[in-house]
Amino acid sequence: MRDRRTKDDKGESNVSKLIIQGAGPLKGRVRVSGAKNSVLPIIAASLLADGRSVIEEVPYLNDVKIMCELVDSLGASTEFSDDRTRLEISSRSLLNTTAPYELVNRMRASFLIAGPLLARCGHVKISLPGGCAIGSRPVDLHLKGFAALGGSITQGHGYIEISSSGCLKGGKVYLDFPSVGATENTMMAAVLAEGHTIIENAAIEPEVVDLATYLTSMGADIKGAGTDTIKINGVKELHPANHTIIPDRIEAGTFMVAAAITGGDITIENVVPDHLKPVTAKLREAGVEISEELTSVRVRGNRISPVDIKTHPYPGFPTDMQSQITSLLSVACGTSVVIETIFENRFMHVCELKRMGANIKVEGRSAIIEGCSRLTGAKVKATDLRAGAALILAGLCAEGATEILDVEHVDRGYYRIDEKLKSLGAVISRADGD
Ligand code: UD1
Numbered sequence: 001m002r003d004r005r006t007k008d009d010k011g012e013s014n015v016s017k018l019i020i021q022g023a024g025p026l027k028g029r030v031r032v033s034g035a036k037n038s039v040l041p042i043i044a045a046s047l048l049a050d051g052r053s054v055i056e057e058v059p060y061l062n063d064v065k066i067m068c069e070l071v072d073s074l075g076a077s078t079e080f081s082d083d084r085t086r087l088e089i090s091s092r093s094l095l096n097t098t099a100p101y102e103l104v105n106r107m108r109a110s111f112l113i114a115g116p117l118l119a120r121c122g123h124v125k126i127s128l129p130g131g132c133a134i135g136s137r138p139v140d141l142h143l144k145g146f147a148a149l150g151g152s153i154t155q156g157h158g159y160i161e162i163s164s165s166g167c168l169k170g171g172k173v174y175l176d177f178p179s180v181g182a183t184e185n186t187m188m189a190a191v192l193a194e195g196h197t198i199i200e201n202a203a204i205e206p207e208v209v210d211l212a213t214y215l216t217s218m219g220a221d222i223k224g225a226g227t228d229t230i231k232i233n234g235v236k237e238l239h240p241a242n243h244t245i246i247p248d249r250i251e252a253g254t255f256m257v258a259a260a261i262t263g264g265d266i267t268i269e270n271v272v273p274d275h276l277k278p279v280t281a282k283l284r285e286a287g288v289e290i291s292e293e294l295t296s297v298r299v300r301g302n303r304i305s306p307v308d309i310k311t312h313p314y315p316g317f318p319t320d321m322q323s324q325i326t327s328l329l330s331v332a333c334g335t336s337v338v339i340e341t342i343f344e345n346r347f348m349h350v351c352e353l354k355r356m357g358a359n360i361k362v363e364g365r366s367a368i369i370e371g372c373s374r375l376t377g378a379k380v381k382a383t384d385l386r387a388g389a390a391l392i393l394a395g396l397c398a399e400g401a402t403e404i405l406d407v408e409h410v411d412r413g414y415y416r417i418d419e420k421l422k423s424l425g426a427v428i429s430r431a432d433g434d
Contacts, residue, residue, distance in 0.1 A: 020395035034245030115188035145186030170195030306334035323390035332371035349387035
């Protein structure tokens with residue numbers, strides 16, 4: 001990746017501690033960046049074309065940099081514009097179809113290069129992703145998709161190798177669960193397959209639709225993205241395209257909770273209000289005032305009422321907002337129950353929130369939260385991306401100082417979150433970790 005760094009590089013390096021003073025209501029306007037979960041598959045999809053694609057509204061995140069390193073290692077080349085919101089990807093000649101452990105291990109979404117490589121080169125060898133902080137996260141459904149297209153799969157020494165003799169052939173695949181990654185990988189493999197592919201019980205997340213829009217602008221023939229049945233007619237080749245990434249609904253949701261938890265008044269710009277529906281509905285139920293414009297939402301915090309929440313695939317309440325809402329419900333006036341149905345181990349933030357005075361009991365996949373009037377600042381650790389976001393939110397409303405260690409997890413998914421919060425009146429600073 002050629003990356004013309006500027007001096008203004010704070011907030012994106014390996015410094016790993018945030019210090020927050022709980023300081024009252026946040027107020028003002030904040031702009032959300034492009035969606036991390038859209039840009040990662042879209043960078044991978046660029047490998048399908050022979051030429052130079054241009055992606056706009058790219059969030060300059062650590063995960064994005066890892067994906068760029070990965071596609072570079074395969075023979076493509078990536079280059080950011082000076083302001084780092086525009087990414088050019090040249091994928092004329094791919095030289096390598098092996099994705100090494102060292103890169104795949106750093107980010108699970110690396111597995112998304114499997115579909116494009118298999119489709120374009122007829123072969124991919126990729127390190128089997130391990131478990132991660134939030135669960136075991138298998139890839140069996142991705143492999144089911146590749147097998148349905150005629151990919152032959154072998155596994156050994158920590159790697160999965162998939163190959164096809166000649167072109168992949170269109171096929172029918174039913175996903176046992178509407179996995180986002182498996183839907184995206186199968187779709188990317190199928191666009192160059194010979195014939196017709198049907199993906200049933202497909203994920204319908206906005207990021208799946210954004211990927212389909214990009215692939216279509218590259219010349220793919222895809223129908224039904226955003227419904228549970230996606231139909232793809234394979235084409236002979238794809239061409240490079242320009243694409244603008246949709247706004248990050250999870251970053252937007254996190255700022256919505258920031259307004260709610262501090263009793264603030266924040267207008268969040270560059271959003272698609274429709275994508276925020278489940279979060280908006282639950283926050284309104286909790287007593288938060290939300291008004292929607294075409295591309296912005298204004299969120300005003302009030303006294304928080306308890307609510308029960310169950311995570312579900314889109315358009316249900318997103319698992320990626322579960323930790324943040326748990327922080328909010330910790331200061332609600334009453335008892336809430338949060339049930340996590342997507343990942344088996346996504347309550348790591350609870351132990352840390354308890355150190356800040358939250359009263360939460362986890363029983364299996366449920367967290368029972370007895371709201372309290374005030375959290376107290378403490379030294380806590382971000383165990384994963386959204387857990388880190390939850391601790392930042394808790395710190396914003398806690399009494400005294402909160403120190404959040406291992407903040408590099410947060411930098412994987414939030415572009416300059418400390419700068420953005422500061423612009424809303426938060427008292428937050430960064431320092432080297434202990
Ligand atoms: C994506 C998002 C992540 C989000 C998740 C669920 C990206 C880069 N990441 O992750 O932020 O939390 O969707 O909305 O887009 N599963 C299997 N077998 C598989 C694949 C998945 O059993 O082959 C299971 C997983 O273990 C999990 C569930 O399906 O329990 C959902 O996973 P999935 O939708 O695939 O999530 P990701 O695509 O990994």
